[in-house]
Amino acid sequence: MSTTSSTSSTPTTSSTPTRAVEPTALPRAPYRLTSRGILRSEWHKLWTLRSTWIMLGLASVSTVAVGVIASATYSPDPRNEIDPVTYALLGTQIGQVAIAVLGILMTAGEYATGMVRATMTAVPRRLPVLRAKTTVFVTVGLTTLLVTNYLTFPLAQLFLGGTDLEASLGDPGIARAIAGSAAGTVLIGVIVLGLGSALRNVPGTIGAYVGGLILLPQLATMIPNDTLRDVLDHFPLPAAESLATVHTASGELSPGAGLLTLLGWAAATLAAAAYLLKRRDV
Numbered sequence: 001m002s003t004t005s006s007t008s009s010t011p012t013t014s015s016t017p018t019r020a021v022e023p024t025a026l027p028r029a030p031y032r033l034t035s036r037g038i039l040r041s042e043w044h045k046l047w048t049l050r051s052t053w054i055m056l057g058l059a060s061v062s063t064v065a066v067g068v069i070a071s072a073t074y075s076p077d078p079r080n081e082i083d084p085v086t087y088a089l090l091g092t093q094i095g096q097v098a099i100a101v102l103g104i105l106m107t108a109g110e111y112a113t114g115m116v117r118a119t120m121t122a123v124p125r126r127l128p129v130l131r132a133k134t135t136v137f138v139t140v141g142l143t144t145l146l147v148t149n150y151l152t153f154p155l156a157q158l159f160l161g162g163t164d165l166e167a168s169l170g171d172p173g174i175a176r177a178i179a180g181s182a183a184g185t186v187l188i189g190v191i192v193l194g195l196g197s198a199l200r201n202v203p204g205t206i207g208a209y210v211g212g213l214i215l216l217p218q219l220a221t222m223i224p225n226d227t228l229r230d231v232l233d234h235f236p237l238p239a240a241e242s243l244a245t246v247h248t249a250s251g252e253l254s255p256g257a258g259l260l261t262l263l264g265w266a267a268a269t270l271a272a273a274a275y276l277l278k279r280r281d282v
Helices: 035-048 050-072 084-088 092-113 115-122 127-160 174-199 202-221 226-233 236-243 255-279
Strands: none
Touching: 035 115, 035 127, 050 084, 050 092, 050 127, 084 127, 084 174, 092 115, 092 127, 092 174, 092 202, 127 174, 127 255, 174 202, 174 236, 174 255, 202 226, 202 236, 236 255
């Protein structure tokens, strides 16, 4: 009788030595935020917009054209006391609107197009964006207007020579008033830029600019209350006008007071825009 012996085979497992897996290094950030980089970005965005060229061109062309036409058709009137710089730079009233619109497009316009989402995603801290926009706007606007004003005044004097408005750049107060006109216009643009960032709406910012900065001060001439009139005289537009005059009339702001007033308005609107920028979602 044959005996069957069952052998139990135990399976052998060949264990391969496992290597220690090194931790995967985190990928580096594709960019590093710097103030210079943010400035360069805002500079590039400004100059790639067709509206920038249109608004700056309108500000320059209107200032030169209106100044030359007004000077060529000027006839002296002893009843009018006209400032030579104010008259030669009459076209800055149109240029001021163009610069203000440029400030609106740089802030509120970016919300309208939705580009602000990409901007704030790239710069989560947000406030450097507002600083960069303001810096680029002031640099471009002031350079453009200074060149335009210093070109317009000599051209206007070609027609005003021999009249009661004859003046030269070397006369006391002339160069200061020409530069003050450019600075006043740019500071009004900064105020509007701050309003655009705070309101985030193009029509709303235009309404605030037209109603609050242009129309409201005009009420000062129709209000009999001297105290209220003095308050309205410290609004941005009258303050900017004081920077562009050679001789200050009695009861009007001096150029120094006008500059401080404009700087205060600009600082207040930018501070409000910065506060809302940090508090609200994009």
